Amino acid sequence: MTTIDLRPTASADSECCFELHKAAMGAYVTAIWGWDEELQRDYHARAFTPGQWQIITVGGAQAGILDVEHRATEIYLRRISIHPDYQGRGIGSQLIRDLLRQAREQGQDLILDVLVVNQRAQALYRRLGLHEVTRHGENDIKIRMSTAPSHPGPIHRT
Numbered sequence: 001m002t003t004i005d006l007r008p009t010a011s012a013d014s015e016c017c018f019e020l021h022k023a024a025m026g027a028y029v030t031a032i033w034g035w036d037e038e039l040q041r042d043y044h045a046r047a048f049t050p051g052q053w054q055i056i057t058v059g060g061a062q063a064g065i066l067d068v069e070h071r072a073t074e075i076y077l078r079r080i081s082i083h084p085d086y087q088g089r090g091i092g093s094q095l096i097r098d099l100l101r102q103a104r105e106q107g108q109d110l111i112l113d114v115l116v117v118n119q120r121a122q123a124l125y126r127r128l129g130l131h132e133v134t135r136h137g138e139n140d141i142k143i144r145m146s147t148a149p150s151h152p153g154p155i156h157r158t
Contacts, residue, residue, distance in 0.1 A: 024081035
C-alpha cells in the first residue's frame, strides 16, 4: 500500500496548488467554461487558503490537494484534486473513506459538490456510498452529493 500523507499548505505552496488544480481539473473546467489562464489564476488567488488546504503527498511526491470544511452538522469536502499521474491508485478513495469514517464517528454527513462533466469522480463517490441530492450552479453544472439518507418527495395527504 502506498503511503499517503497530508501536509498543511503555506503561502509558498500557492503556485504548486494552482498547477495541481490545473493538471487535475483543467479538462473539466475547459469543457464547461474554456480555460482562461488569467481568470483561473485570479480565482485561485481568491480561493487559496494557506493552512486550511492540504497537499496530498505520496512517497514524498506532491500528488494533489485536499480542502475539507468541518461544519456544525456535516463535513464538507470542498476540494479533492489528484494529479493525473496519481489517479487510479486508490488515493482519492482512501482519503474519502477516511472522511466517511470520521463523519460516521461524529454522527455527521459527508457532502461535496462535483462538476456534472466529471463522470469519473461521480462514479467514485457513488461507489463509496454518496448519492445525488441536487444540481445547482449556472445551468446546473454542479451536483451536490451526500451520505445523508435520501428523503422521498413531499407526502400528499388526501
